[in-house]
């Protein structure tokens with residue numbers, strides 16, 4: 001059984017179908033454009049798109065991270081922590097759990113995109129050793145109609 005310890009009595013494990021509602025709500029809280037419960041329920045069942053949840057003993061979900069396997073590359077599709085649980089090390093613990101799990105896979109590199117105006121996420125990734133490998137101008141839609149630039153970052157695994 002896959003299980004990693006996280007701060008404040010939480011633990012991290014692979015998501016189950018029953019987590020789809022909580023994941024959908026958290027994603028909608030963290031991002032301008034959310035995905036539906038059905039989309040997340042399908043991703044949970046698809047081994048190419050593992051989702052990891054940080055939750056308590058009653059399975060109340062405080063955060064999640066989702067990746068997609070692309071051969072030697074793995075992409076971080078999304079990560080979000082509940083507002084109440086932010087700045088307690090949960091995001092860091094989720095990232096470390098997925099690094100650990102990826103040691104058992106053929107993946108050699110983790111890549112991600114982050115908006116230049118997302119200081120919290122940029123710091124989190126820099127802290128974990130990610131380096132900028134590219135830039136995508138006008139990548140993220142924003143409510144005011146001025147799209148944000150994405151930085152592409154990567155980190156070797158293992």
Ligand SMILES: CC(C)(COP(=O)(O)OP(=O)(O)OC[C@H]1O[C@@H](n2cnc3c(N)ncnc32)[C@H](O)[C@@H]1OP(=O)(O)O)[C@@H](O)C(=O)NCCC(=O)NCCS
Pocket residue numbers: 030031078079080081082085086087088089090091092093113114115118119120121123124125127
């Ligand atoms: C980004 C996010 C997942 C971080 O989760 P978190 O659990 O709060 O992060 P952690 O507590 O593990 O913080 C780890 C490190 O990230 C950085 N960080 C986190 N929040 C930060 C903030 N508000 N401002 C600056 N740096 C921050 C810090 O370097 C921190 O380490 P430190 O506490 O030792 O200084 C969370 O802010 C979130 O869900 N944001 C909305 C969704 C999102 O933007 N996801 C990323 C998309 S690319």
